[in-house]
Amino acid sequence: MELFELVTAQTVPDAVKAQARSSTAQNGADVRFIAGGTNLIDYMKLNVERPRQLIDINGLPLDKIEKTADGGLKLGALARNADVAHDPTVRAQYAVLSQALLAGASPQLRNMATTGGNLLQKTRCVYYRDTATSCNKREPGSGCSAIGGYNRMLAILGTSEHCIASNPSDQNVALMALDAVVHIEGSKGQRTVPITEFYLVPGSTPQRETVLEPGDLVTYLTLPKLPAGTKSAYLKLRDRASYEFALASAAIVMKQDAGGRIDFIRVAMGGVGTKPWRSPEAEKALLGKPATPSNFRAAAETALHGARPQSQNGFKVELAKRCLVHAMGQASQNA
Amino acid sequence: MDLEEKDDKEPTSSLGKLSRRSFLSHIGAAGVATAATAVAPLAISPTITDAQERTSSEGQTIPGAVPVTLRVNERQYSVQIDPRATLLDTLRETLHLTGTKKGCDHGQCGACTVHINGRRVNSCLTFAAMQQTAEIITIEGLGQPDHLHPMQEAFVEHDGFQCGYCTSGQIMSAVAMVKEPWGASDGDVKEAMSGNICRCGAYPNIVAAVQAVRRMA
Numbered sequence: 076m077e078l079f080e081l082v083t084a085q086t087v088p089d090a091v092k093a094q095a096r097s098s099t100a101q102n103g104a105d106v107r108f109i110a111g112g113t114n115l116i117d118y119m120k121l122n123v124e125r126p127r128q129l130i131d132i133n134g135l136p137l138d139k140i141e142k143t144a145d146g147g148l149k150l151g152a153l154a155r156n157a158d159v160a161h162d163p164t165v166r167a168q169y170a171v172l173s174q175a176l177l178a179g180a181s182p183q184l185r186n187m188a189t190t191g192g193n194l195l196q197k198t199r200c201v202y203y204r205d206t207a208t209s210c211n212k213r214e215p216g217s218g219c220s221a222i223g224g225y226n227r228m229l230a231i232l233g234t235s236e237h238c239i240a241s242n243p244s245d246q247n248v249a250l251m252a253l254d255a256v257v258h259i260e261g262s263k264g265q266r267t268v269p270i271t272e273f274y275l276v277p278g279s280t281p282q283r284e285t286v287l288e289p290g291d292l293v294t295y296l297t298l299p300k301l302p303a304g305t306k307s308a309y310l311k312l313r314d315r316a317s318y319e320f321a322l323a324s325a326a327i328v329m330k331q332d333a334g335g336r337i338d339f340i341r342v343a344m345g346g347v348g349t350k351p352w353r354s355p356e357a358e359k360a361l362l363g364k365p366a367t368p369s370n371f372r373a374a375a376e377t378a379l380h381g382a383r384p385q386s387q388n389g390f391k392v393e394l395a396k397r398c399l400v401h402a403m404g405q406a407s408q409n410a
Numbered sequence: 411m412d413l414e415e416k417d418d419k420e421p422t423s424s425l426g427k428l429s430r431r432s433f434l435s436h437i438g439a440a441g442v443a444t445a446a447t448a449v450a451p452l453a454i455s456p457t458i459t460d461a462q463e464r465t466s467s468e469g470q471t472i473p474g475a476v477p478v479t480l481r482v483n484e485r486q487y488s489v490q491i492d493p494r495a496t497l498l499d500t501l502r503e504t505l506h507l508t509g510t511k512k513g514c515d516h517g518q519c520g521a522c523t524v525h526i527n528g529r530r531v532n533s534c535l536t537f538a539a540m541q542q543t544a545e546i547i548t549i550e551g552l553g554q555p556d557h558l559h560p561m562q563e564a565f566v567e568h569d570g571f572q573c574g575y576c577t578s579g580q581i582m583s584a585v586a587m588v589k590e591p592w593g594a595s596d597g598d599v600k601e602a603m604s605g606n607i608c609r610c611g612a613y614p615n616i617v618a619a620v621q622a623v624r625r626m627a
Contacts, residue, residue, distance in 0.1 A: 078474055078494065081539050109537075109540070112537065113517055116496070116537070120515065181517075181532075181606075182583070182586075182587065182602060182604075183531050183532045183583065184532060186531050318604040
């Protein structure tokens, strides 16, 4: 690990001002915010992240979980994953988020990791983690070792010839299905970005993963109120029963009308995309239809229509479909 | 040595038949470290002056060292450390609280689990300099050889270890876990303890130990 200077931010504007001096807010940033540290310190130990300055933001008043005036929920960027997962309102109204958080990492990590940190969680691609190998995300222009390499865990949706790294977060898949809004304070003031527009696909610039610019601090997320009677489910499939990243996961938010037809549907997938993956195609396929296994299967086929498997992860196409069908079934039955 | 002198003292734990010596030989390295700190200073001292002297006498100059104050096991320590020092390395190398173990050093094994403000965390994934307002508890602060924490007793009673390397992390994790909202089944314990790896495979006995303590509560 390279030497860095640790400074403590007393206020949000101070934090913004300090990070605005960084050349980028993306991979390779020389000034980094640090909160839980579970992801950043791991990557600093591997010399993948080499900031010259860390801004400790743990003292900022951004850890609250509060109901909003319009019936939604506000999640402070510093709210710990464990606290969000066990929050009574989250459990009751946004069960998919609680389930997703509890499916991720370990209890110790969930006690440290924050909402904002998880939002920016880095890929687990082994080549991104290994500075001895080529990786366009870590070192733009150096090449992608994963294409034709060890890519069993990597993405089949949103990939490019430059990068196939998968987004590892569970939380963010649920946030996609909940239409979360990211609230950012930056050098030019405050702004909001719908989570569906927050992440970027790699294209020819895989080092850029989000819309964040230098100085941008994610301060909180808001979750809109869901229609009464909405049910949700998160299903995660992985190599072992616990404490493992997803091979495929699905977050489903669904409401049926009195006649049993689906009149509200959100479909998101994890473990298969270069970003937390929302499928408007699957949603369109289900809207207005009865919640039946055959309709679920048809929607799942649509969701994976554009999948481009690599040499080792072809199994993910069918796995992701079955994951979606199963999760849709759960969401349609959950009380 | 104090350790020898106090060896005839009867332990006050419910495991009355177990002498400290036999306990130490059973529990292995983690237990020895616990005892060393708890009973009396051996070759090392947890006082700050001594810790600093030790650092300088070993010829370790730390460029860019920062002053850090930590509160560990209800005791305050003021030390000069490299800002890169994790809480784990600071506990072990600077404060000489070696009961907390370094396994993977990447938050994957749980051997370094300690409590910060009552919650279990991986001490390898936080910088000590970021924990200056925290209340930190390590295995050394949990129980004493002659007065074990109920979870420590349960691990002995149910043979919840073989080599002992993961044990302090397992116990710290388990103590925090019983206060968290988990279900009552063995499956819930397995899920709740999934952040602690035991390469010896003592898992069934660890589950039994944790369940024994939960039934007591």
